[in-house]
Amino acid sequence: xNIISIxxxxxxxxxxDQWREYGPEVMGFQIAKSPQSDxxxxxxxxxxxxxxxxxxxxxxERVSYIGWETRNRLDFIDAVKQLDKHEVAYTxxxxxxxxxxxxxxxxxxxxxxxxQHELFYAQKWTPRSFTPGRPHGGFKCDERGVGHIVxxxxxxxxxxxxxxxxxxxxxxxxxxxxxxxxxxxxxxLNDQTSHDIAYGLAPGRMGVQHVGVFVNSVRDxxxxxxxxxxxxxxxxxxxxxxSQDPHMSFYHFNPSGFAFECINELEPWHGDPFELNPEKxxxxxxxxxxxxxxxxxxxxxxxxxxxxxxx
Ligand SMILES: [Fe+2]
Numbered sequence: 463x464n465i466i467s468i469x470x471x472x473x474x475x476x477x478x479d480q481w482r483e484y485g486p487e488v489m490g491f492q493i494a495k496s497p498q499s500d501x502x503x504x505x506x507x508x509x510x511x512x513x514x515x516x517x518x519x520x521x522x523e524r525v526s527y528i529g530w531e532t533r534n535r536l537d538f539i540d541a542v543k544q545l546d547k548h549e550v551a552y553t554x555x556x557x558x559x560x561x562x563x564x565x566x567x568x569x570x571x572x573x574x575x576x577x578q579h580e581l582f583y584a585q586k587w588t589p590r591s592f593t594p595g596r597p598h599g600g601f602k603c604d605e606r607g608v609g610h611i612v613x614x615x616x617x618x619x620x621x622x623x624x625x626x627x628x629x630x631x632x633x634x635x636x637x638x639x640x641x642x643x644x645x646x647x648x649x650x651l652n653d654q655t656s657h658d659i660a661y662g663l664a665p666g667r668m669g670v671q672h673v674g675v676f677v678n679s680v681r682d683x684x685x686x687x688x689x690x691x692x693x694x695x696x697x698x699x700x701x702x703x704x705s706q707d708p709h710m711s712f713y714h715f716n717p718s719g720f721a722f723e724c725i726n727e728l729e730p731w732h733g734d735p736f737e738l739n740p741e742k743x744x745x746x747x748x749x750x751x752x753x754x755x756x757x758x759x760x761x762x763x764x765x766x767x768x769x770x771x772x773x
Contacts, residue, residue, distance in 0.1 A: 463541040463631040465649035467607030468658055469531030469585055470513065470563065471673065473718060474520035478504055480717035481517050486595020488689050489675070489722065490682070491515070493595065499562045508675070509603035512564035512586040523718040523758045524765050525670045527570070527578040528659070530630075531585070531607060533651065535566065538583040542569055548629045555580070574621040575661070575668065576762070576769040577613055598685070602676035602727070609675040609725070610657050612644065614664040614759050622661065632659070639705055639740035642754075655731055656707050668766060669759035672698075672713060672721035683710055683726045690714045698754065702747025705740035707731060712748075719757035 475481060481504055485491040491506035494513045505513040518526060532538040545552050555568035560582075568582035594600060615622065623645070626632045632647035635657050642664075646657035655676075662671060677683055687701060690712075698713035698721045711725040762770035 463530075463544055463581070463629075463649075464533050464537035464651055465541070465581075465631065466531045466533055466605050466651045467649055468528055468609070468611060469511075469582060469607050470515065470529035471608050471611065472516045472518060472526040472529070473670075474522055474524050474526045475517045475718050476519075476521050476523065477717040478517060478519055484717050488686065488693065488695070489716075489724075490594040490596050490598030490601075490677075490686070492593055497562045497564070499558055507592055508601040508608065510587045510589055510591050511603070512588075514601075514603060514608050517718075522765060523720070525577065525611070525613070527580050528611060529563065529565075529568075529580045529582055530649065532581055532583045534583055538567060538581065541581050544629060544631070545569065545571060548625075550625075550629055555582075572769075574619060574625050575613070575615045576766050599678040599682045602678055606652075606654060606676060607658070609673060609723075610655070610659060611673050612660040612662055612671045614667050614669050614671055614755065615661045616664065616666055616668055616762055618643070618645070618661070618663055626659075626661075634737075635734060636706070636737050636739070639743040653733070656734070664755065664759060666761060667755070667759050668762040668770075670720045671755055671759060672723050674711070674723035674725050676725050676727065678726070680710060680726050680728075683712065683724050686724045687712055696752050696756075698750070698752040698756070700747055700749040700751060702744045702749070703728070704744050704748070705742060706738050713752075715752065715756050720759075721756060 494505040494507040504517040506515045508514040552569045552571035564586035565582040566584035631650045635646040644662040646660045696715040701712045708729040713721040
């Protein structure tokens with residue numbers, strides 16, 4: 463599938479009021495106009511797209527959908543054929559849903575773990591429409607999209623790897639250098655970052671662990687770090703630089719209880735001519751000062767009762 467990146471993300475939350483304040487004031491997101499069809503949800507802009515991240519009112523802190531952007535209509539048609547070929551069940555987004563997402567067309571399907579994915583092309587945008595929620599140098603979206611997401615999976619099955627690599631056409635990146643077992647992958651057309659998505663093994667648990675967003679300058683990382691410290695928000699990892707990417711970042715917990723990794727690329731990504739096997743996760747910093755897994759990760763039956771059944 464000719465996928466560029468994660469074009470948008472949707473979450474469910476019981477903490478919309480906190481997000482309404484935290485999004486602009488801490489992260490620098492712009493509050494977008496909510497679509498007429500979905501006035502009660504909170505939409506954030508990170509660039510000139512109509513929105514990049516949506517929070518929908520609900521009772522569980524969880525990711526609702528991951529929106530993968532195909533390059534154009536023809537690649538979208540090919541991607542849907544790929545779903546047909548692999549007998550992946552999907553639903554076609556109707557006109558109302560396409561309008562809500564601000565896209566031309568979309569389809570929805572679940573991965574073998576149960577996470578909801580969407581494929582789309584052509585999201586609405588308006589040049590020079592982004593105004594950050596606070597003084598901020600902006601986000602490196604464009605063809606990078608929102609950034610990356612790390613999900614927990616109760617088990618690694620051959621079906622999951624088949625789905626990601628054979629059906630979705632992801633490029634393999636590696637296991638990373640963490641103590642756990644986390645599989646990193648990136649979309650077929652992404653040649654600028656190491657991963658768009660990762661699945662971390664967490665027996666008996668499921669949920670979003672963190673979302674990485676790319677900011678335009680080191681100053682944006684530093685100023686966000688200052689705000690997080692001033693507000694005494696929970697940190698997961700201090701400032702540092704990963705071995706596997708030329709990134710400087712830190713991790714803190716947002717109102718939904720998953721972490722945001724605020725990232726600046728110190729130099730362009732080096733590509734992966736061979737599979738990296740770093741001795742350690744970070745070259746400096748990234749001191750773990752909080753739980754690696756936040757409250758957004760829980761028992762599958764609690765996080766996705768409609769799939770795993772509330773017991
Ligand atoms: Fe990350």
